[in-house]
Amino acid sequence: MTNVNMNPNHSQATAQSATPFLEVKDAACHFKVKRGWSQKQTLTLKAVDGVSFTVYPSETLAVVGESGCGKSSLANLIVGLNPLTSGEISVLGHTLSNISRSNMLSIRKDLQMVFQDPFSSLNPRMTIGALLQEPLQVHKIGNAQQRAARVNELLSLVNLPHSYAQRYPHQLSGGQRQRIGIARALAVEPKLIVCDEPVSSLDVSVQAQIINLLLDLQRNLGLSYVFIAHNLSVVKHIADRVAVMYLGRIVEMTTKEALFAQPRHPYTQMLLSSVPRSHPEDPHGHVDADSDLPSPLNVPSGCRFHTRCPYAQPRCETEDPQLLDDGQDHQTACHFWPDILASSKQAVREIPAREKPAYVTQLLESFDEMAQQTTSDN
Numbered sequence: 001m002t003n004v005n006m007n008p009n010h011s012q013a014t015a016q017s018a019t020p021f022l023e024v025k026d027a028a029c030h031f032k033v034k035r036g037w038s039q040k041q042t043l044t045l046k047a048v049d050g051v052s053f054t055v056y057p058s059e060t061l062a063v064v065g066e067s068g069c070g071k072s073s074l075a076n077l078i079v080g081l082n083p084l085t086s087g088e089i090s091v092l093g094h095t096l097s098n099i100s101r102s103n104m105l106s107i108r109k110d111l112q113m114v115f116q117d118p119f120s121s122l123n124p125r126m127t128i129g130a131l132l133q134e135p136l137q138v139h140k141i142g143n144a145q146q147r148a149a150r151v152n153e154l155l156s157l158v159n160l161p162h163s164y165a166q167r168y169p170h171q172l173s174g175g176q177r178q179r180i181g182i183a184r185a186l187a188v189e190p191k192l193i194v195c196d197e198p199v200s201s202l203d204v205s206v207q208a209q210i211i212n213l214l215l216d217l218q219r220n221l222g223l224s225y226v227f228i229a230h231n232l233s234v235v236k237h238i239a240d241r242v243a244v245m246y247l248g249r250i251v252e253m254t255t256k257e258a259l260f261a262q263p264r265h266p267y268t269q270m271l272l273s274s275v276p277r278s279h280p281e282d283p284h285g286h287v288d289a290d291s292d293l294p295s296p297l298n299v300p301s302g303c304r305f306h307t308r309c310p311y312a313q314p315r316c317e318t319e320d321p322q323l324l325d326d327g328q329d330h331q332t333a334c335h336f337w338p339d340i341l342a343s344s345k346q347a348v349r350e351i352p353a354r355e356k357p358a359y360v361t362q363l364l365e366s367f368d369e370m371a372q373q374t375t376s377d378n
């Protein structure tokens with residue numbers, strides 16, 4: 001169980017409002033899995049296992065981790081695509097499990113999702129216009145004329161010509177299809193959008209355009225995002241706060257600035273050390289990912305990361321570290337993070353400079369350009 005004591009002194013968003021839009025308390029999502037040739041053995045897959053966090057209006061919380069860490073299951077849990085095994089999810093103080101079906105539809109309208117693969121999330125037999133009208137029909141919003149007008153508005157919001165309403169998904173590029181995915185999520189005027197790896201299937205230059213679009217929409221419409229990602233370069237540009245997930249749990253959560261400046265958990269250090277550095281003196285840790293993620297069907301005892309952690313001690317195999325706040329909005333689930341932090345700083349000085357591959361240079365330049373563009377827009 002993770003126990004998060006939130007200190008709401010973290011970002012521009014919190015400054016605007018101390019009332020969280022979304023509160024997730026001790027949420028768990030477990031699945032029963034049949035194993036063996038006779039399918040008689042039943043195991044429990046703990047995709048999400050006691051996760052707590054809050055998202056404030058106009059804030060972006062990024063959730064990062066390796067494939068299989070549970071971040072996409074968490075995304076599905078928030079929008080109701082996965083069942084909640086235990087815990088609570090509340091929107092503006094209303095606990096979803098306690099509200100009536102009629103109110104549920106209205107609250108669900110406020111929580112929309114953008115999927116990783118825009119091609120498979122769009123029905124290939126429907127025109128873009130019909131795809132954008134579909135959420136309005138489901139929620140019984142407007143008449144035929146008003147829905148047609150809304151389609152044009154949505155296309156303008158995502159910077160596509162109105163004529164695209166007549167096209168089919170296969171006639172669009174990957175970036176254009178993701179713009180349609182975003183427009184579909186915007187159709188019913190949500191307050192929070194869960195973005196499940198929305199740029200990971202796109203080219204680097206297109207990734208920057210989509211991130212810029214999401215930032216513009218957030219500024220103009222006051223949206224909150226839960227941004228699921230494994231690419232920390234992307235997270236660095238869009239997030240206000242970052243939650244790092246490992247085997248169904250949050251192991252570190254803080255502001256983007258604090259996380260990138262001084263990662264405390266060895267797993268966060270591992271993720272950051274696998275991101276190509278633009279400068280060899282970048283203050284990131286040096287833990288190497290030298291083993292695979294354990295199966296969520298067989299979660300290690302004690303600290304879940306102890307089978308891969310270079311700092312593990314006997315206590316780590318038996319005692320599960322709680323996610324504790326240091327009083328400065330930085331939560332860490334590790335028994336020994338102060339000692340690890342000290343040794344990481346020492347190790348940074350020992351990392352030799354490495355030549356960057358061309359694609360890394362392109363990626364870094366692309367995001368630097370995007371950051372400059374965003375600053376000048378402001």
Ligand code: SF4
Pocket residue numbers: 265266267303304305306307309310311312313316321333334335336337
């Ligand atoms: Fe590593 Fe132990 Fe900290 Fe877990 S509690 S991250 S095993 S040092």
